[in-house]
Amino acid sequence: MLSRVKSQFPIDTTGIRSASTELSRWYKERWESLVGHTRGPLDHSRVIERDGNILPPFTNYNKWLTAEAALGISLTLEFAKRHRGYLREAILIALSSKMRSIGNVDVDVARAEYRETPRENVDVLKHVVGAMTKMADAISQSAETHSRMIGSAQSVSLVQSDVLRADLAPSSFDFIITSPPYGVESSSYLRSHLLSYRCLEPFLGVDPYDFGKHAIGSEYVHDGKPLSPDTTAWRTSPTLRKFFAPLIAGNAPRAILQRCEMMVQFFNDMSTLGSKFRAWLRPRGRVAFVIGNKRVGTDVIPTDAIVAELFEALGFTLERSIQHKLKCNNSNAQVPWQERVIQDEFVMLFRRDGGA
Ligand SMILES: C[S@@+](CC[C@H](N)C(=O)[O-])C[C@H]1O[C@@H](n2cnc3c(N)ncnc32)[C@H](O)[C@@H]1O
Incomplete structure (x- = not known):
């Protein structure tokens, strides 16, 4: 809606x-x-x-x-x-x-x-x-x-789907512009929108708890079982391994360890997303991808470098990365754990290779 x-x-x-x-x-x-x-x-x-x-x-x-x-x-x-x-x-x-x-x-x-x-x-x-x-x-x-x-309302098609499960026609897009979640818990979409879902239920007819587990980076992705770090993203990105391996192997507190595992899962979702984009875009088509660098403990995760490696492995070239400071003017949206919220955002501009 x-x-x-x-x-x-x-x-x-x-x-x-x-x-x-x-x-x-x-x-x-x-x-x-x-x-x-x-x-x-x-x-x-x-x-x-x-x-x-x-x-x-x-x-x-x-x-x-x-x-x-x-x-x-x-x-x-x-x-x-x-x-x-x-x-x-x-x-x-x-x-x-x-x-x-x-x-x-x-x-x-x-x-x-x-x-x-x-x-x-x-x-x-x-x-x-x-x-x-x-x-x-x-x-x-x-x-x-x-x-x-601005196109007419009739020229817009909307597809309602979990992007990781969406099935769109191959090679049918010129551009993809997207701002995915920035990782685990940077903000809780459930927290922000629960009351709207409850009040608009007569029109929406849904309970957000039913599809919450499909939200990328949501804190309830984690069901208590340790996630295996051995994922596509883990194998593909040297920067990801360099950042997370010492944390996972070391004596990090359980909470930090869990965040690491969830972030590795998040990057795996980003890799799946990249492979979807590769299939949906026409040869030489472009992606504008907004991403923010979050922290785990006191360390800033090099999200932009990891995403660049994941996308490059899938056949994209990073043409430009525009960095800027995230400003939040809405005092309602500011929270005491503000330091865990993203400080730097990047608009990463990729071009798909010319292959079929
Ligand atoms: C950083 S926000 C971007 C908001 C967007 N730019 C806008 O103007 O509404 C990330 C969005 O991704 C959505 N999202 C999370 N998981 C998703 C999934 N699996 N499929 C599709 N969208 C998802 C979230 O609900 C959230 O609205």
């Missing part, structure tokens, strides 16, 4: 802008009739039991959301349901994009957890309308500067 909204947008933003105006009017009317002073204090059960509510009472929902936030989400979902197609999904994605400012999400822990002290005075309408306006403005600005590069 997120990819559809980001890629199949209408160039004319009138629909998004008028839906946001209509949402404001509709929401305020409904809110007034539900919470007006004659109705007594709002509590969670009134939100869930009200006519028109589709917000499911998922586990601990009353800890994740204050009653006011739950009502705001419930009204936004009901409003979205009254629309179809792009508009419906744009409203839902606007809501989802603000979930960390709406819910009691604890950003100070690595796992998906709610905070003990609920977030007060959450104005869901203001957040959703703000996000929809930002989306419409971004489309209008892109149309002003890049109209020749």
